[in-house]
Amino acid sequence: MKRRNFLLNSIPAAAVLPELIDGYTVKAFNANSPLVQALMRGDTLTDHVLVIIQLSGGNDGMNMVIPVADYSNYFNARSNIAIPQNRVLGITGVNGTGLHPSMTGLQSLFAEGKAKLVQAVGYPQPNFSHFRATDIWMSASNSNQEVYTGWTGRYLNYEFPNFPNNYPNPDAPDPLAIQIGSTTTLTTQGPVVNMGMSITNPTTFYNLVSGVTDPVPNTPAGKELSFIRTVNQQTQKYASVIRGAANNVPTQGTYPSNNTLADQLKIVARLVKGGLKTRVYMVSFGGFDNHSVQTQADTTTGTHATLLQRVSDAIKAFQDDLRGLGVEDRVIGMTYSEFGRRIKSNSSTGTDHGAAAPLFLFGSGIEPGMLGVNPTIPVNATVNDNVPMQYDFRSIYATILEKWFCLDKSVVDSLFPTGINAQLQSLPLIKAGLCSGITPPPPPVPASDKIIWNYPHPFAHNTDISFKTQGGHTLVQVFDTLGRLLVTLVEKDYPSATTDKITFVAVGLPTRIYYARFQNGVTQAVWPMLKVRE
């Protein structure tokens, strides 16, 4: 057990430190108990860290995670870029689904029980614009909603109110979030200010760490520029703590070269080990927008293969480094891309903007394996067909906040836009027992049990959708093949377990496949329904 968790578990809640149960502000210790505060001092190993890896451009999830069990439909939909079945890498404990052949690093993390694959993550009404989709992922808004704050920004604002006034302070000496990359990011935007600190790029960061400034011209302007930059560095509130943390870690594990993601993750590992209490790190890696020549003639090679290899190698090296540095238990990571790509490839050996896609979580605190099932692939996929969504990305965020950052579920709900917080699922992504007072959720219903079906099937006009709920919040939605939410048929709380039925009125809708999505607690299922001529 971690020292801090031990303290949290052993201190009576309401009487002494009421704030401790809801939030984990160290400030609560200070205000209420100097003794506990003294005990906590310097114990950085009990702070959890999340590393968010953004794969910019829209990653082709279907060539990253290959639905081997449905190989013939997969191959037919994208014969010009399909990965040969015998080259697909197996995943420990998972049948019928495999990884791109270049992802050996990630494959070994699955074998070590440190990686999780979540299938078909998306959101209703997918947006196919890179910019808008990125904003949606960063803000965790609904598709039709403009939210100006980021999801981690709202979380950090809850934990550290009034930032940046009186920060840094003895309780929170370090940056709350660090973005390696662009200067301001929506992800960490809080209600008032941006909660994050940006390190413009690894080179500048190394300059910061080693105390070197970029060269300036040998002119009066250059002299003044270097003067202002020096003052800038001196007054950058967190420069010295970052430099100090980096200097604490003279040696690290080996990282692949020519891999900018690896460069960034190496910095993250260094800062985590160096003692920063920063909770969220963001890194990004681009180039996934492969509308053409995604693969070479050998479809296991080419642009996408190289990108996936870099991602996989970088994550593996990062995880190994964290283990070598002894901070493995503090860190989890997640990948995401603003959207996946179409099921069907285009004739330029590329893929076009799509909807739901798989994502990975990794770390020793991750419940390993696969969540969800292979996406349904139509027998004759057409250009507009998308992967139907299985999990809402905001349920992933909410689960991380609840089970990794140990927030009360009611607080988690308050951090998401109204309208979706009732639909957030608490998913089996994080190992149990990493937070105090959180009971493991009931296991999901085995995939073999039929929990949603329809009759008649196929149908001409209407069809009745039956579903088995375990009680509690229950959701039945219907999506079309483009990935759009057509209608929410059921959203209500059932007092107890039961089987219920609802009619899907499809008169006037085009004849094609529709997907019924059922969600109840940690369980979700997607059921294809075929509408034929009326």
Added chain:
Amino acid sequence: MIFAQNEVAKYIVRKIYRWFVYYSIDAATETNVIGPLADIFRNSNYEIKPLLSALFKSEHFFDTLNRGCYIKTPADLVIGSLREMNVAFKPETDWDTNYGLWNTFNTWLVNLGQNLHDPPNVSGMPAFYQEPSFHEIWINSDSLPKRNQYTDTMILTGYARNGFRVQFNCVAFAQTLSNPGNPNDLIEDVLKYFYRNDLSAQSKAQIKTQILLTNQQWDYYWTNAWAAYITSPTTANFNTVNTRLRSLFQYIFNLSEYQLA
């Protein structure tokens, strides 16, 4: 008798040189610039106009080496940026709104170390005369973050009085540029407008990719987003370009380069 001394003319010329060119006067400048200018000044019977005319028409004045080395005074920064940002105030008849807002900006000047109507002593602002730092005095660990805070505020919220808001409208500003749909031209134009010294191609590429393209690899994603806003200025389309432009300007105003004039 006093005016017959060479040193008198030199003394005044140095002050003028420091104001218009650079505060640091090395031996070469003393010999090649200050001396000849002092001669002109003295020979024209201490008329200021021939002196300024000679200085402003000199090659030395336009030498690239001498450009962009002037640290903005708080007034240069606050009032200058209001002009650069095309911020409009109310008509002069609405004195209540205008005076309230001007007072806000005057408070910024005071906080940044330049109370225009109340210099610290009869010598004026130390940054104009105090050897050896001169206008480097404007920049310190307190004032520099405040300078950034000022430009951030003008971008993110601005200031309102009587229901009237003054704020940097990043999107409207971008519309005044030559080719805002092209991210390269946009950045080029913005830098030319706001900076006296150019950035490296590498920095420009980084700004473009990380901010305007949100790490996407193709320029046309910005071009399309901009075109979408121009043809259909819906809230969603506006937000897409506005978010990115705000980040762009925030970044550009926060770089040390913006403190130079």
